[in-house]
Amino acid sequence: MAPKLPPQHPLQHSTTAAADGQADHAHHASPKGIMRWLLTTNHKEIGSLYLIFSLIMFFIGGIFALVVRAELFQPGLQLIEPEFFNQMTTMHGLIMVFAAVMPAFTGLANWMIPLQIGAPDMALPRLNNFSFWLLPVAFTLLLSTLFMPGGGPNFGWTFYAPLSTTYAPPSTTFFILALHIAGVSSILGAINIVATILNMRAPGMRMMDMPLFVWTWLITAFLLIAVMPVLAGVITMMLMDINFGTSFFDAAGGGDPVLFQHLFWFFGHPEVYIMILPAFGIVSAIIPTFARKRLFGYASMVYATAAIALLSFLVWAHHMFVVGLPLAAELFFMYSTMLIAVPTGVKVFNWVTTLFRGSISFEPPMLFALAFVVLFTIGGFSGLMLAIAPADFQYHDTYFVVAHFHYVLVPGAIFAIMAGVYYWLPKWTGHYPHERLAQCHFWCSIVGVNLTFFPMHFAGLAGMPRRIPDYALQFADFNLVSSIGAFFFGISQLIFVLVIVLCVRGGRKAPAQAWEGAEDLEWSVPSPAPLHTFETPPVFHRSHHGD
Amino acid sequence: MSGGSYYVPTTSWWPILGSLALGVMMVGAGVKLVYDTGALLMLLGVVSIIGVMGLWFRDVVRESMGGLYDSQMDRSFRWGMGWFIFSELMFFAAFFGALFYVRTFAIPWLGGEGEKGVSALLWPDFVAHWPLLSPPDASVLGPDQVFSPWQLPLVNTLILVTSSITLTVAHEALKLDERITCRNWLAGTVLLGCCFIIIQGVEYYEAYNHYGITLEAGIFGATFFILTGFHGVHVIIGTIILACILVRICKGHFSTDHHFGFEASCWYWHFVDVVWVGLFIFVYVL
Numbered sequence: 117m118a119p120k121l122p123p124q125h126p127l128q129h130s131t132t133a134a135a136d137g138q139a140d141h142a143h144h145a146s147p148k149g150i151m152r153w154l155l156t157t158n159h160k161e162i163g164s165l166y167l168i169f170s171l172i173m174f175f176i177g178g179i180f181a182l183v184v185r186a187e188l189f190q191p192g193l194q195l196i197e198p199e200f201f202n203q204m205t206t207m208h209g210l211i212m213v214f215a216a217v218m219p220a221f222t223g224l225a226n227w228m229i230p231l232q233i234g235a236p237d238m239a240l241p242r243l244n245n246f247s248f249w250l251l252p253v254a255f256t257l258l259l260s261t262l263f264m265p266g267g268g269p270n271f272g273w274t275f276y277a278p279l280s281t282t283y284a285p286p287s288t289t290f291f292i293l294a295l296h297i298a299g300v301s302s303i304l305g306a307i308n309i310v311a312t313i314l315n316m317r318a319p320g321m322r323m324m325d326m327p328l329f330v331w332t333w334l335i336t337a338f339l340l341i342a343v344m345p346v347l348a349g350v351i352t353m354m355l356m357d358i359n360f361g362t363s364f365f366d367a368a369g370g371g372d373p374v375l376f377q378h379l380f381w382f383f384g385h386p387e388v389y390i391m392i393l394p395a396f397g398i399v400s401a402i403i404p405t406f407a408r409k410r411l412f413g414y415a416s417m418v419y420a421t422a423a424i425a426l427l428s429f430l431v432w433a434h435h436m437f438v439v440g441l442p443l444a445a446e447l448f449f450m451y452s453t454m455l456i457a458v459p460t461g462v463k464v465f466n467w468v469t470t471l472f473r474g475s476i477s478f479e480p481p482m483l484f485a486l487a488f489v490v491l492f493t494i495g496g497f498s499g500l501m502l503a504i505a506p507a508d509f510q511y512h513d514t515y516f517v518v519a520h521f522h523y524v525l526v527p528g529a530i531f532a533i534m535a536g537v538y539y540w541l542p543k544w545t546g547h548y549p550h551e552r553l554a555q556c557h558f559w560c561s562i563v564g565v566n567l568t569f570f571p572m573h574f575a576g577l578a579g580m581p582r583r584i585p586d587y588a589l590q591f592a593d594f595n596l597v598s599s600i601g602a603f604f605f606g607i608s609q610l611i612f613v614l615v616i617v618l619c620v621r622g623g624r625k626a627p628a629q630a631w632e633g634a635e636d637l638e639w640s641v642p643s644p645a646p647l648h649t650f651e652t653p654p655v656f657h658r659s660h661h662g663d
Numbered sequence: 664m665s666g667g668s669y670y671v672p673t674t675s676w677w678p679i680l681g682s683l684a685l686g687v688m689m690v691g692a693g694v695k696l697v698y699d700t701g702a703l704l705m706l707l708g709v710v711s712i713i714g715v716m717g718l719w720f721r722d723v724v725r726e727s728m729g730g731l732y733d734s735q736m737d738r739s740f741r742w743g744m745g746w747f748i749f750s751e752l753m754f755f756a757a758f759f760g761a762l763f764y765v766r767t768f769a770i771p772w773l774g775g776e777g778e779k780g781v782s783a784l785l786w787p788d789f790v791a792h793w794p795l796l797s798p799p800d801a802s803v804l805g806p807d808q809v810f811s812p813w814q815l816p817l818v819n820t821l822i823l824v825t826s827s828i829t830l831t832v833a834h835e836a837l838k839l840d841e842r843i844t845c846r847n848w849l850a851g852t853v854l855l856g857c858c859f860i861i862i863q864g865v866e867y868y869e870a871y872n873h874y875g876i877t878l879e880a881g882i883f884g885a886t887f888f889i890l891t892g893f894h895g896v897h898v899i900i901g902t903i904i905l906a907c908i909l910v911r912i913c914k915g916h917f918s919t920d921h922h923f924g925f926e927a928s929c930w931y932w933h934f935v936d937v938v939w940v941g942l943f944i945f946v947y948v949l
Contacts (some may be wrong), residue, residue: 155675157674157675236671239742240739242678246679249678249681250682253683253689289693297685303747310746311743341746350757356878361878361879362879363879363885369799369800370795370798370883372769378760378764
């Protein structure tokens with residue numbers, strides 16, 4: 117393939133359409149100032165709201181993590197009470213999962229899916245705004261539990277019963293209600309995304325023509341619709357056990373605490389794929405762009421994503437190897453979990469093969485995407501170790517598990533989000549992000565991430581339990597390194613904010629096709645994308661994927 | 664695909680007011696449950712939610728009647744409603760899953776079955792059985808007896824299945840533009856929905872007063888009430904939806920080929936019906 121592709125214009129009319137759009141909407145006299153943001157139905161504005169919200173929550177969740185790491189800086193109890201330590205680990209997990217990573221991906225979906233499929237907006241724009249505004253309500257309520265009598269949730273983000281029922285603080289009821297609101301938001305947002313993708317594609321765009329970010333989000337949205345209601349069900353049972361004397365998770369009345377774990381992980385395992393599949397989509401957009409080659413194996417990427425999603429419903433009990441499952445269950449869940457390595461391996465293979473003999477350049481989005489491929493794969497391999505049931509008896513609830521899921525979530529999901537932000541910032545703002553600062557952010561992040569999480573593998577294998585504020589002296593060195601790394605990583609995220617702020621305010625002007633090798637429809641509209649795009653559907657010319 | 668006629672609404676107050684209303688209701692509910700006060704706040708939230716929904720749907724109806732929706736918009740609504748019902752199905756799946764798990768695994772294991780008989784040390788006298796009339800621990804009082812499926816539950820099954828048929832007749836009538844017939848059969852459906860709710864209310868009264876089936880009555884009471892309770896809530900919502908559609912029929916809304924509001928409520932009602940059949944089999948009969 118030629119190292120330099122001529123800029124492609126899958127549609128010819130884009131600039132005129134945008135100009136028409138602006139003329140059409142001049143008379144709408146949409147509200148200005150704060151009202152514009154509160155009442156908007158525009159997918160780009162709602163996308164921005166999601167992204168800003170998630171960035172704020174990323175820092176709040178990050179501060180909780182730093183409290184934890186500060187306490188773990190050295191053995192013994194020095195800064196906080198164990199009770200508060202538990203609240204910090206719990207809230208860190210809950211905020212990062214439900215308020216930072218998930219809304220960030222939904223924000224990217226809002227911004228980019230209509231642009232990538234040539235739609236005028238999301239299918240159900242008012243519902244879209246409703247989905248967003250539920251989030252600040254939900255997480256204000258959740259964060260407020262920290263100030264309630266008895267403190268906030270202190271039972272880990274997985275809120276296992278009976279820790280979260282019989283032995284829980286009074287604020288748990290508010291935690292449940294907040295999670296209900298967040299769940300409604302996720303379900304409605306996912307329904308909107310599915311309707312948009314299935315119904316709003318530009319004429320001529322078949323399913324197998326869609327960019328992979330759209331494909332992965334379609335499958336993610338299906339997962340969300342399938343499992344968020346199960347989460348709603350299980351927290352409702354908690355609510356009943358706490359407030360109405362039922363015995364769902366109480367063996368005295370014939371229930372079973374293990375039932376909680378089954379229901380939770382039936383939600384929880386697809387949930388972890390909800391947090392990674394859109395990341396696969398982003399990386400699958402960025403790597404071909406900066407390798408200046410087509411994505412290798414487009415169709416196999418789609419099938420691999422679908423396979424991962426389907427398998428995610430059959431592996432939940434690998435989180436429960438030590439609760440006393442029957443042997444047949446241990447074996448089934450061990451093998452089904454290992455099976456996921458196959459489609460995931462297909463993906464990694466395709467990314468690497470896309471890079472092979474490419475004409476690669478290392479702009480910030482590409483740096484994060486490449487780091488994703490390497491570090492996510494490390495997280496995948498430690499996951500494979502954890503999948504082995506007899507080995508998991510040793511690793512379970514140690515820092516090895518913490519290392520594993522932070523590798524797939526921080527340099528996995530979050531690096532992909534950052535890659536996506538750097539990749540699409542020129543489209544959003546019309547300016548390129550500051551190259552030097554973005555590079556600096558990348559290198560600080562990658563050093564910080566590995567400094568923080570790599571030693572946790574060793575601490576875990578040596579037997580350090582997770583969620584404990586104190587530890588035996590032999591773990592002191594690993595924890596010291598982790599804590600230094602965590603503060604380094606946390607502080608370097610301020611560079612990220614600086615880059616975004618600078619990019620919104622100005623910088624080198626970006627053309628419509630901001631990256632030389634970028635091919636999808638979003639690069640055919642001007643940068644910054646005007647408020648309304650594709651009001652007349654573009655005619656999609658099949659130029660890249662498929663046949 | 665349409666030629667650029669897809670309707671994108673301008674700004675709207677209802678989404679943000681709806682979120683705030685839901686927040687008020689949840690805070691009220693939490694304060695009520697934890698501190699036993701704040702019922703008024705919850706009520707305010709509920710009333711606001713109903714108000715916002717009413718205004719929101721009024722906008723949608725007006726836009727639809729105003730001809731702003733093309734066939735592509737119609738498909739968006741169809742996908743939206745379809746996936747919403749799928750999410751509801753998964754909500755009930757969690758409760759059915761809990762019931763199956765308890766009956767298949769948890770209770771036999773509590774009774775000492777299998778190699779993991781630890782609980783046999785806690786409650787050596789416990790005998791596994793279903794319906795669970797005597798829970799493992801003496802501190803939990805089980806139900807005195809359970810319902811025979813062939814009395815009120817069977818009546819309710821017949822009512823709900825019949826209501827699905829009457830609703831289909833009403834729908835066919837609408838498609839033939841026989842509006843009076845449609846109105847009558849739809850009114851009949853709403854009436855059957857009300858009958859179901861009343862009979863379910865009688866059954867709950869019986870459960871608490873004569874059968875000893877309560878929320879506190881161990882896992883049988885818990886699964887019984889969470890399944891029938893959420894189903895009952897859905898019947899109530901479905902009946903309200905159908906009543907609103909009835910009002911719209913009387914006002915002359917809908918045309919023979921453009922009536923997704925009607926169809927969506929039919930889908931919802933059939934879904935509620937199907938869930939009941941599952942309930943009848945797994946909660947009452949088996």
